[in-house]
Amino acid sequence: xxxxxxxxxxxxxxxxxxxxxxxxxxxxxxxxxxxxxxxxxxxxxxxxxxxxxxxxxxxxxxxxxxxxxxxxxxxxxxxxxxxxxxxxxxxxxxxxxxxxxxxxxxxxxxxxxxxxxxxxxxxxxxxxxxxxxxxxxxxxxxxxxxxxxxxxxxxxxxxxxxxxxxxxxxxxxxxxxxxxxxxxxxxxxxxxxxxxxxxxxxxxxxxxxxxxxxxxxxxxxxxxxxxxxxxxxxxxxxxxxxxxxxxxxxxxxxxxxxxxxxxxxxxxxxxxxxxxxxxxxxxxxxxxxxxxxxxxxxxxxxxxxxxxxxxxxxxxxxxxxxxxxxxxxxxxxxxxxxxxxxxxxxxxxxxxxxxxxxxxxxxxxxxxxxxxxxxxxxxxxxxxxxxxxxxxxxxxxxx
Numbered sequence: 001x002x003x004x005x006x007x008x009x010x011x012x013x014x015x016x017x018x019x020x021x022x023x024x025x026x027x028x029x030x031x032x033x034x035x036x037x038x039x040x041x042x043x044x045x046x047x048x049x050x051x052x053x054x055x056x057x058x059x060x061x062x063x064x065x066x067x068x069x070x071x072x073x074x075x076x077x078x079x080x081x082x083x084x085x086x087x088x089x090x091x092x093x094x095x096x097x098x099x100x101x102x103x104x105x106x107x108x109x110x111x112x113x114x115x116x117x118x119x120x121x122x123x124x125x126x127x128x129x130x131x132x133x134x135x136x137x138x139x140x141x142x143x144x145x146x147x148x149x150x151x152x153x154x155x156x157x158x159x160x161x162x163x164x165x166x167x168x169x170x171x172x173x174x175x176x177x178x179x180x181x182x183x184x185x186x187x188x189x190x191x192x193x194x195x196x197x198x199x200x201x202x203x204x205x206x207x208x209x210x211x212x213x214x215x216x217x218x219x220x221x222x223x224x225x226x227x228x229x230x231x232x233x234x235x236x237x238x239x240x241x242x243x244x245x246x247x248x249x250x251x252x253x254x255x256x257x258x259x260x261x262x263x264x265x266x267x268x269x270x271x272x273x274x275x276x277x278x279x280x281x282x283x284x285x286x287x288x289x290x291x292x293x294x295x296x297x298x299x300x301x302x303x304x305x306x307x308x309x310x311x312x313x314x315x316x317x318x319x320x321x322x323x324x325x326x327x328x329x330x331x332x333x334x335x336x337x338x339x340x341x342x343x344x345x346x347x348x349x350x351x352x353x354x355x356x357x358x359x360x361x362x363x364x365x366x367x368x369x370x371x372x373x374x375x376x377x378x379x380x381x382x383x384x385x386x387x388x389x390x391x392x393x394x395x396x397x398x399x
Contacts, residue, residue, distance in 0.1 A: 005034055016048065024048050039068035043075050050082050058082040073102040077109040084116060092116060100132070107136035111143050123150060141167045145180055152184050160184055168197075175205035182214050186221070194218040202231070209239035217248050225256035236265075243273035250282070257289035277316075277325035278332050284311050285352075287337040297341045301348070304335065308351050315358060323359075330359035 012027025025048045032041050046061035062079035066072055080095035096113035099106055114129035130147035134140060148163030164181045171177040179201035185194035195218035201211035216231030232249040239245060250265035266283040273279060284307030291297040316322040335352055339345045 005031060021048050021052050037068055039065040039072055046078060055082045055085045071102050073099045073106055076102065077112065080112065089116060089120065105136040107133045107140065118150065123154065126150060139170060141170050145177065149180055152187060157184065157187055173204065175201040175208060175211060179211040179214060186218055191218045191221045195222060207238065209235040209242065209245065213245045213248060216252060220248065220252040220255060225252050228252035229256060241272060243269045243276065246272065247279055259288040262286065278329040281311060281329040281333045285333060285335050287335055287341065289337055291341060300341055304348065308355065312355055326359040330356040
C-alpha cells in the first residue's frame with residue numbers, strides 16, 4: 001500500500017481504538033476512495049457502522065467484503081450480528097454457520113450462534129454450538145456459564161456442575177459466577193451452600209435483584225423465614241415487576257406467619273403473572289397460620305372453599321403444557337394449616353385430594369421438585385462477540 005494510504009489507515013484505526021467512531025468512519029471512507037475493492041476496508045466500515053447503530057449500512061459493507069473475499073470468516077460473523085440486530089434471525093444463523101464452515105475453531109462465531117439459537121428456544125442446537133465454542137476455547141467463562149445454565153434449566157445437574165464450578169474458580173470475585181452456582185446448589189438441594197454463594201454474589205453486586213432473590217429462596221428452604229424475607233424485600237425493591245420474587249416473598253411470609261404480607265405478595269405476583277398455574281393454586285388455597293377468632297377461621301375456610309371451586313372449575317388439561325403446569329402446581333401445594341382451622345377438615349381434604357388426583361392422573365410426566373417456584377423466563381442473554389474486538393461479552397445469568 002502507498003505510504004500515504006498506510007498513514008491514513010493508521011490514523012483511522014487509532015481513532016477507532018480511541019472510540020472516535022465518526023473520525024474512524026471518515027478515515028476509512030477516504031481510504032475506500034483510493035482502494036474501492038479492498039475487502040478489509042469494507043469490513044472496517046461495516047464494524048464502525050454497526051457500532052454507530054446503522055445495521056443496514058453495516059450489512060451492505062459486510063456483504064461487499066464477502067463478495068470480494070468469500071472466505072472472510074470474521075466478515076461472515078459480523079454480518080450475522082448485523083442481520084440479527086435487524087431481526088433477520090434466519091439469515092443471521094446462516095451467516096454464523098458459514099463462518100464456522102470456513103473455520104470450525106472460530107469460537108466467537110460458535111458462541112454467537114449459540115446465543116441466537118438459545119433465544120429461539122432451540123436448546124439442543126444451542127448446546128451443540130456452545131460445546132463447539134468450548135472445543136476451541138476450553139476455559140471461556142461466558143460459554144461455560146451459558147452452557148452450564150442451559151443444562152441446569154434442563155435439570156441435567158451433574159453435567160452443569162463442573163461447568164459452573166469452573167466459572168466460579170476462574171472468576172471467584174464475579175457476582176454472576178457465584179450466583180449461577182448458587183442457583184445450581186438450590187436445584188441440588190444444597191441450600192446452605194446456595195445461600196452462602198448467593199449472599200456473596202449479592203454483596204458484590206448489591207444492585208442485582210436476582211442474587212438477593214436466590215439468597216432469600218435458599219434461606220426460606222432452610223426454614224429461616226426472617227432472613228428470607230429480608231433478602232426478598234431487597235429483591236422486590238430492585239425488581240418490582242418480577243413475579244417469581246413476589247411469589248417467593250409470599251411463601252416466606254406465609255412461613256413466618258405474616259399472613260397479611262403473604263396475601264399481598266401473592267396478589268402482586270398474580271397481577272404480574274396471571275396465568276402461572278402454581279401461583280394460582282398457592283393464592284387460591286392460601287390459609288392463615290394463626291387465627292384469633294372463630295369468625296376469622298370461618299372466613300379463611302370460606303376463601304379456601306371458593307379457591308377449591310375456582311381451581312376445580314378452571315383446571316386445564318387440554319394440552320401437554322397445560323397438563324404439566326397443573327401437575328407441577330398440584331405437586332407443590334399442600335394446605336397444611338387446614339386442620340388447625342377446623343376439626344372437620346376431612347371433606348375439604350378429600351376435595352383437595354380429588355383435585356390433585358385429576359392433575360396427577362392426566363398431568364403427564366412427573367415434575368422436577370427440589371427447587372423453589374421458578375419465575376417466568378427472564379429476558380436477556382449473553383452479548384454477541386464481534387470479530388476483531390476485545391470487549392468481553394456480558395455473562396448470561398440463570399433463569
